[in-house]
Amino acid sequence: MxxxxxxxxxxxxxxxxxxxxxxxxxxxxxxxxxxxxxxxxxxxxxxxxxxxxxxxxxxxxxxxxxxxxxxxxxxxxxxxxxxxxxxxxxxxxFVPETQTANFGERTSFILPDNSEVVLNSGSEINYKKWNWDNNRRLELEGEAYFRVSKGRRFEVQTNLGKVAVLGTQFNVKARKNRFDVVCYEGRVKVNYANTQIILTHGQSVTFENGKQFDTPVKSSKPGWIDNQICFNKENIKSLLDEVQRQYNITIELNAKDATSLFTGKLPANDLNVALQIISTIYHLEAKKVSENKIIFDEK
Structure with missing residues (x-):
């Protein structure tokens, strides 16, 4: 009183x-x-x-x-x-919940049904808590790894496509015009434009500019969870975009060849090593012009 x-x-x-x-x-x-x-x-x-x-x-x-x-x-x-x-x-x-991982950061959180989500750098998820068990749906911008608790249909909506599951572990990446989905456990249904694909344990699919191709799955979880940036047939611009997100830096590229595709890994916790690998592969010279800016020039 x-x-x-x-x-x-x-x-x-x-x-x-x-x-x-x-x-x-x-x-x-x-x-x-x-x-x-x-x-x-x-x-x-x-x-x-x-x-x-x-x-x-x-x-x-x-x-x-x-x-x-x-x-x-x-x-x-x-x-x-x-x-x-x-x-x-x-x-x-009733107000939508937002989880964000800024450049150079990662964010882990638990959904109302105890499903686990890990957001990669430069990513965002939006969802509503109200009636979650009957409407497990969220919107993703960027990349995230999911460990989904069993229950009703679970949907991940992106601007490039949709992934639907019942209970499983999978990774979704939607960056610019490229859409990657990897299933680590259970089954997932992937919708992209007019294409629908069912993925099971150890399978993956990639869509880029309307074209589909498969990508190998060599581990039980995404490489970025263990501080490894994994690439499969990606050009240098996409590669540098991801490096910028992981290290929260700005990279300027002065090179004619921007179409060669790269498959491999870069460390997400050692910038100097990552720059050395990129320089060697593409015959470039990396110059650190400030604390947060790198310029790549042709040798």
Whole structure:
């Protein structure tokens, strides 16, 4: 009741300067302030006082029932608490949840059904908690690894295609015009344009510029989980894009050959080694012009 009394006195501008300062410094003040603003318009219509007086005089006089002012305060404070709880519930359940991994970072999190997700650098996932068990659907930009708990259909929607599973482990990567899906356990259904493919344990598929080709699966989980950037038939621009994401740097390429395809691995935790490998393969010279910028020139 002490908090209710404080709220009631605040609503009626009855706090001392010190009490008001302490209340404004509390973590919940901003929430109560918003609720006060939102509910300020909830006023009854104007009353015809003359008509009301005439009506009262024509009726039998009855002793008025006096409601103590503190009860009005308590009622209004209780209403604010109920409204606050409603807003909090809505924010936690109906507002989409967003998980992000910035450049040079990775993010792991658990979905409401205990499914596990690991986001690779420069990636984002959006989903809704409300009724999750019956609608396990999320949107992915970038790359993520999933360990899905058994249950209803689980869908990953990207701008390039969709992956649907029941319970499995798989990796989805959607970067620019390239879409990669690898199944490490169970079965996944991949939809890309007008093509639908079922992948089982140890299978993968890649779509790029509308063309389909298979990629080998040589491990039980994505290489980037263990700080290895894996490439399969990717050009140097795609390769450098991924290096920039993993190390949160900027790379400028001054080379004529940008079409040669690379299959192999680069370390995601040792930039100098990664630069040496790229320089050797493409006959380039890497120059570090600042802390976060690299320039590749032809030798």
């Amino acid at each position: 002490k908090k209710n009394d404080l709220l009631a006195r605040w609503l009626n501008d009855d706090l001392s300067e010190q009490e008001l300062a302490e209340f404004q410094a509390s973590p919940d003040f901003e929430k109560y302030q918003k609720i006060k603003i939102y509910t300020a318009h909830l006023e009854v219509d104007g009353l015809d006082e003359d008509a009301m007086l005439s009506n009262i005089l024509q009726q039998k006089k009855i002793a008025p029932k006096v409601i103590p002012l503190y009860k009005k305060w308590a009622f209004r404070a209780t209403a604010i608490f109920v409204l606050a709880l409603g807003i909090t519930f809505a924010m936690k359940n």
